[in-house]
Amino acid sequence: MKNQAQIRYNPLNGRSIIFAPKRAKRPNDLKNKTKESSCPFCSANVKKTNILQQWPSSGKWQSAAIKNIYPALSNKNKNAYGYQEIIIDSGHHYENFLELNLKQISSLLKLFQLRNQALSKDKKIKYILTFKNQGRAAGASLRHIHSQIFASSILPPEIIEERNRTARYQAENKVCPYCLLINNEQKSQRLVWQDSKMIAICPFASEFPYEVWIISKRHVDNISLLNNKELKSLAQALKLIAKKLKSLEYDFNFFAHNDIDNQHQHFYIKIQPRPNIWAGIELGSGLIINPVMPEEAATYYRK
Template sequence: MTQIRQDLFTGNMVIMASGRVRRPSDFRNIEKKKDVLEIREDCVFCPGNEEEVPAEVERIEREGLWRVRSVPNKYPILDNNCKDECMYDLHSCIKGGGFHEVVIDTYRHNGNFFNMDIQEFFDYLSILESRYNSLKNKENVEYITIFKNYLREAGASLEHPHSQILTIPLIPPNIAKEIDKAKIFFDENGICLHKYVMDYERRMDKRIIHESGSFMVMAPYASLYSNEVVIIYKYDKRFENISIDEIEELSMILNKLFTRMYNFLGDFPFNMYFHTDPINIEKSNFYRWHIHITPKKGTMGGFETSTGICVNSIRPEEVASALRWL
């Protein structure tokens, strides 16, 4: 049986077609990774090669050694040296200025989200929050995006584990759409959409993977991607203002979640990205920041690209059942 589901937060539509998982070509074969050294002499992100990349802007050290650090991206999506003038005629154009940094997740070349311990996740999240707070004070910043590409199939260009943080001089369409939907829902119903959905999911008890004091982990009802997971912050506080205790709480969640996802899916390629509040808009009580984890084992074909409707071969209820913990 197939279903067409619509996401409350974006309006995106997805077809749940679980029978298609049996197709022999439905999932790409991901080669088993060979043994990787902890430190590689030829890796620009490994300890000992710090001079091979732009001068770092921040690091976290333990026992006299750096554990995670952030450096300017040598090949930025947006940079702050934009000199191109935009002509305003038929088409819309603005200067593409921004600050783009690479966060080296761990000093270990063979480290990844499947084997990082809670302390490593804590250091990783701590530097993300710190860089976010620093970058939001830069000039011409409307939004800050944080994302991670793991493995080449998900867009990674280097093997050493890393993430990226980037300022944007506008509010991205995906974020604007989420905020608009949440605002309309709040105006019509008097309740935050994220809170409403979390309350509903507790009653249904089908798609929640885990709930802690400050976070809910769930498989979204209208998941665009097979095995997609979202982590929602439950309270009315911006990402850059969460406490040390909440960073530790989220570190434990990521450690447990990726361990369970590895046991379920193996060493899979994925994108992880944060949806946070725009910088220059006062914190609202109708939107909650959250994190998406989207595995990239499926292939997108002509139907998806021509219609804008995704096809998901694994129902989120099955994903939640496989990943759930108390």
């Protein structure tokens, strides 16, 4: 019991903390150069029996989902219930997501979709986060590019807050706030890119320098429900943003939420570069200082 993970709730601020003592032993290869022969995510070193799902679904894989062997959550632990998986973006040894081509990004997105579909079949799961930590400043601990899936039986407070706010807005104004946002931003200086399926914008109140959101134009709430044309469009947007991010040389995270029981949402991916470390003001007060205006960031992406 001593080493078993558990979730504790702080009633003063409504936050939940996951205690996961075993995770302190996670490997970290960022300090040394990784040899491909010993890299755990290079295709030659990934055992077939460890693969939960792969894309393409048969033959040689481009992207593969494996179990996270240092999970905080597990489906065997009722005190911290959930699943954690690693998605190996590509079996080839890349160390930066920004090196992937369009086909490789598409393969990764397809696998994100398949894992979201598979995990949401467990009725205890209320929330799935699909995310990437690229680089040390973004929290990565292994060099070979990989993403992660975190599926939990609890809904994070920020997601509850977003759900409540958008529901309230919709009830009061009889319009979907995401549809409204898309409509407004199409004509704004914060527009990065769009086609008929997706729109990429630097949000009005960006939290990070050069932050971008890619939002589905269709009123569809998570990645499981995107059709192939939408996935293709999403891959194009990601590739375009990746190209520009590469010149900035920032580490970054991206996130896609899946609030299982909430259909009144639009799917979106948030891409958040990490050029500066959050310090006293951000950590202490929750107020965020962002040195780059989103209008300026969008101009950079559009160039």
